[in-house]
């Protein structure tokens with residue numbers, strides 16, 4: 528995608544050919560700054576502090592983290608240690624473990640002296656594949672938006688609600704939930720996106736609004752509690768969200784608040800779609816309540832980040848001093864509330880059978 532007319536991915540190699548550049552998402556939307564990662568510790572810190580975030584981008588950064596580590600110490604002991612270090616950065620997004628396992632499988636049988644080169648090649652491949660998967664999600668989601676457009680008078684806007692940021696900033700490029708929206712907008716369909724602000728970290732207000740604006744997609748930011756009201760008034764045609772981990776039976780973990788949107792969509796007969804690449808499916812789980820839910824610092828609830836009067840990015844307290852806060856950061860939407868899953872291989876019902884029919888190779892591999 529383009530920022531200030533310049534094409535970007537969210538992760539790329541520095542000019543020296545070995546360090547790894549990412550966009551600092553803690554500074555957006557007010558500052559577009561990049562960070563150069565030169566060690567696995569810096570990669571792990573970038574994931575944990577959410578300089579990079581979004582399930583697919585977490586996986587891609589971890590893959591490059593392994594490459595950075597192998598460059599300085601390609602021993603078996605170092606490989607085990609970095610897989611453990613990176614694996615502990617964030618608990619919910621299964622793409623992290625998928626990417627680390629892929630790197631382990633690729634590297635473990637190799638002689639240490641060739642591991643660094645192999646790791647960089649594998650990380651680059653994983654990133655290219657993520658772009659292709661997300662683009663394919665866009666291809667398969669576009670007809671769902673077209674179908675809604677076909678039931679409306681020509682030119683009437685199609686209102687799509689999304690939660691958190693599942694756009695290109697959350698992936699290597701294109702995004703998951705936003706990929707069909709970009710495709711629809713580029714195809715000339717009059718889409719308009721309701722962007723949930725997504726407290727506590729405001730990924731919707733800060734990141735989704737930023738990237739939709741940069742691409743020229745009409746959108747409006749709403750507070751997290753507005754979605755149900757808009758649905759009751761017929762002002763939401765469909766919901767599309769991303770996910771950090773989806774079970775083999777179609778239960779969906781995504782940013783906290785997603786479940787409430789699914790309930791409201793169900794009550795108002797609004798279709799609720801979840802867009803995901805196959806690395807986000809945890810084939811080992813059949814119950815969404817087994818998904819580990821990340822708890823982050825209370826400060827994310829008690830404080831907001833924004834621009835102060837001097838134009839500097841600053842943090843502001845919004846909770847009564849002394850009041851404790853609790854910060855579960857994901858929730859689980861049961862499969863029964865999900866209209867369908869939009870994947871790189873097509874649209875599937877959110878059921879074990881639906882997923883296994885689209886991904887017989889992966890479902891079988893997990894069962895073996």
Ligand SMILES: CSC[C@@H](O)[C@@H](O)C(=O)COP(=O)(O)O
Nearest residue numbers: 580581582693697703769770782
């Ligand atoms: C395409 S990414 C889907 C999800 O990762 C996204 O919806 C989300 O919840 C991101 O959470 P975050 O805590 O910002 O990493």
